[in-house]
Amino acid sequence: MKVVVKIGTASLTNEETGFPKPEILGEISEAFSYMIKKDIKPVLVTSGAIGLGLKPLGFKKRPKTITLKQAAAAVGQGLLMHIYSQFFSLLDIKIAQILLTREDIINRERYINAQRTFETLLQKGIVPIVNENDVVAVEEIKFGDNDTLSAIVSTIIDADMLIILTTTDGVYTKDPTTHKDAKRIKVVKEFTDEIFSYAAKTKTSLGVGGMETKIKAAKIATSVGVKVIIGSGKNPYKTIVGAIEGEDVGTLFLPKKKHLDSRKRWILYGLTPKGEIIIDEGAKEAIKDRGKSLLAAGIVDVKGNFMAGETVKVIDRKGNFIGQGIVKYSSEVLKNIKGKKTKEIERILGFLPFEEVIHRDDLSII
Template sequence: MPSSQTLVVKIGTSSLTQTPSGHLALSTIASLVETLSSLRQQGHRVILVSSGAVGVGCARLGLTERPRSISMKQAVAAVGQGRLMRVYDDLFTTLGQPIAQVLLTRSDLVQRSRYVNSYRTFRQLLQLGVIPIVNENDTVAVDELKFGDNDTLSAQVASLVNADWLFLLTDVDRLYSADPRSNPDARPISLVDKVAQLAELQVEVGDRGTHWGTGGMVTKIEAARIATTAGIRTVITDGKTPPNLTRILQGEDLGTHFAPQPPLANARKRWIAHGLVPAGRLYLDEGAVKAIVQAGRSLLAAGITELEGEFQPQDAVQLCDRTGKEIARGLVNYSHNELQKIRGKRSDQIAAILGYEGAETVVHRDNLVLSLA
């Protein structure tokens, strides 16, 4: 095991809180703090993505169920976040480990300048030996710019900092072919070479989290897809036993491992692939698909058959084949209104159709990233 690796550890509400009260599971948190501090002392760079603010806020306010409205959830999160950070700070301080609170919204990663600034902030904190504790900024986030769950947030952060490992700590010890809590025939899965392989393994994935959480296994698998395509080994394992992190790093066969795929070396392309939210979809003919996938060419207007969504120049879009399967994504040079007029047309016809000179390409290959199957 290399002496210094970058580790992103996400712990869910189900692991941080007691059922059914929603109060903090202090013994688990103390064990997590001790484990992360130890890993930091061993030379690893550690980032913690922590859920629990809404659950803690609910317990603090005496609420018996998770709020549904955005405004109520944001208010409760504001109450819970301070309490959660105080507990972390008290425990980490006891071990002499400095921490920092980092609250993110999706727009921090969507805008290129803020994405770069976020990266520099994390890099500086890690160089200082600090453990950043990350959560979504529920108090100000709006639906269009929400990660939606901390599994996705942790994968985006792991991609941002080019992490070596992403650990998803949850209420089961690994991924199973079905929910082991309700299906006695569920089979454990130790290794997934590619996320697409799960369909072949006939894995049943529920879409519900716990009473207090927002996730569920489906969001963890999506997080694993994001992280592994960024070249990050991802592990789903038991959140009630944080010392397992050290054992996994030492090579023990615990949890479900998702093998990393060859990463994108270009930081800008990593941002396009993992940081942006596509605003539309472009459907391509077979010739355009072949030119992009096999020859690495740019997308021209002639290859577009249909389009969906409302977008402006430099927005991210998905490039799909006729069946709707995503083959790539990239930054578009035209708005949806302009593309409706020029789709299917040759590049030398664009000026006459639009009445002004436009870009020769719809998505230039320098701003285009192939999607992994």
């Protein structure tokens, strides 16, 4: 069993000093020791590097410019790993640092290299501690928040469970800090508009994300078969161990039954879509229920500008996201051949490069 645990700045650090809280670090290391003894392979996704780098650089608050943030991250990341090493080593747990950017995931070779590194570390009993590589990441290659990063890491290692620790013990119908009648959502089976509406009502304080990014991360992870729990980071040992034991310790997001293979997970969440293809009901049924390739005949509209070999979203007429795939034709060509059958395509183009627009091996359906 493989488990990813994510803890954010608000749960981990002291707001005034920017330093991790010793009691939280102690509980996390105890929980990881518990998992290792249970033969569970755990991964930790953590924030906190930029906060730790502020004081050594003489900053009183988080800088706004990206270069100063990168400088703070460069100083803080080493301190963060040193602090984790001190706590984990007390329980004879070895750790390793993995820093990622979106670019590492988009590039297939780098994605596989990251996957193999995770596998090797976990096989050797070493706990990977993951953070976004803020030192080199610019806006175009940033994950944006570590909630998303934790979901992507879950897909990379084919995790069984993702535990997201936050400042509340789950998703609530209202802000529990101001409404006594607020109710915690115990189980989520489907990602409805109502579930996302609760995100704005559940206060999480501090951090880059918030409850909305956590729910979006849960949607990513559950779509590839990962069980997700959003629970309290105030007492992480109880939350982590409780989640492993199946106790009610937060909001449980149930996964979809099917598990996608490594390449399909990469296509779905590793690659950045450059456009959209809207399909009719017949094409939707063919690719979803019968595992067929997507043909031009089933395409009703094409949005965006993209080249052959790039990634696009596949959407139905109602705007529902069906999946993501690598196209064999550019948007310019597709606009000319959408809705056309094979013989018509050959007549329009003068030849037939490919029978399918997206081959089923290059198409990842949620």
